[in-house]
Amino acid sequence: DTGVSQNPRHKITKRGQNVTFRCDPISEHNRLYWYRQTLGQGPEFLTYFQNEAQLEKSRLLSDRFSAERPKGSFSTLEIQRTEQGDSAMYLCASSLVERAGETQYFGPGTRLLVL
Amino acid sequence: EDQVTQSPEALRLQEGESSSLNCSYTVSGLRGLFWYRQDPGKGPEFLFTLYSAGEEKEKERLKATLTKKESFLHITAPKPEDSATYLCAPHRRDDKIIFGKGTRLHILP
Numbered sequence: 001d002t003g004v005s006q007n008p009r010h011k012i013t014k015r016g017q018n019v020t021f022r023c024d025p026i027s028e029h030n031r032l033y034w035y036r037q038t039l040g041q042g043p044e045f046l047t048y049f050q051n052e053a054q055l056e057k058s059r060l061l062s063d064r065f066s067a068e069r070p071k072g073s074f075s076t077l078e079i080q081r082t083e084q085g086d087s088a089m090y091l092c093a094s095s096l097v098e099r100a101g102e103t104q105y106f107g108p109g110t111r112l113l114v115l
Numbered sequence: 116e117d118q119v120t121q122s123p124e125a126l127r128l129q130e131g132e133s134s135s136l137n138c139s140y141t142v143s144g145l146r147g148l149f150w151y152r153q154d155p156g157k158g159p160e161f162l163f164t165l166y167s168a169g170e171e172k173e174k175e176r177l178k179a180t181l182t183k184k185e186s187f188l189h190i191t192a193p194k195p196e197d198s199a200t201y202l203c204a205p206h207r208r209d210d211k212i213i214f215g216k217g218t219r220l221h222i223l224p
Contacts, residue, residue, distance in 0.1 A: 002158070004158075033212075035214075040216065042202050042217055043159065044214070045213075048210070091158050102210070103161055106151075111156075
């Protein structure tokens with residue numbers, strides 16, 4: 001257990017529905033990242049926050065995806081009008097940026113299946 | 116464009132049979148390189164960070180090394196519990212991490 005938690009762990013939804021995932025990072029970590037991982041692939045970067053500011057969004061993140069990190073604590077990732085291609089594992093990672101560098105610690109992921 | 120290639124894609128070893136996993140990368144503005152272990156259905160678990168060519172780090176039966184274009188993860192006398200997917204992830208100066216597809220390692224008892 002890395003200390004990063006994600007909920008729910010599994011989500012099954014019908015195409016066209018909206019879904020929201022939550023990530024609770026390690027409390028003293030100032031950065032939070034979202035990734036998507038499909039079978040046989042490594043995680044792909046989606047977006048990240050430093051405290052409450054969203055610093056970058058990947059081209060992979062269509063306008064149906066939105067992420068927030070109110071007050072710089074937990075984060076939510078919402079997918080609107082889900083499509084079958086959104087089926088994947090959604091991973092959250094948190095890190096503390098220090099002079100020596102940065103190490104990202106991952107949560108267990110939320111597995112999404114869109115029917 | 117950034118590229119990360121891990122080889123082999125899959126590797127089966129007998130318990131105790133040492134080997135190495137390769138990660139070749141072309142990444143602009145490299146800050147460092149991470150190695151992660153991932154078990155099925157779980158998030159990646161941090162193993163090592165390497166920052167400069169020639170650097171080596173060890174943890175139990177694992178040793179990671181770094182050159183300017185490659186990183187190796189050496190596994191000495193592996194045990195069945197070392198079976199997992201091992202992910203290489205160069206870290207760019209703009210904070211982006213580029214993951215390889217991983218090497219699926221299976222250690223037979």
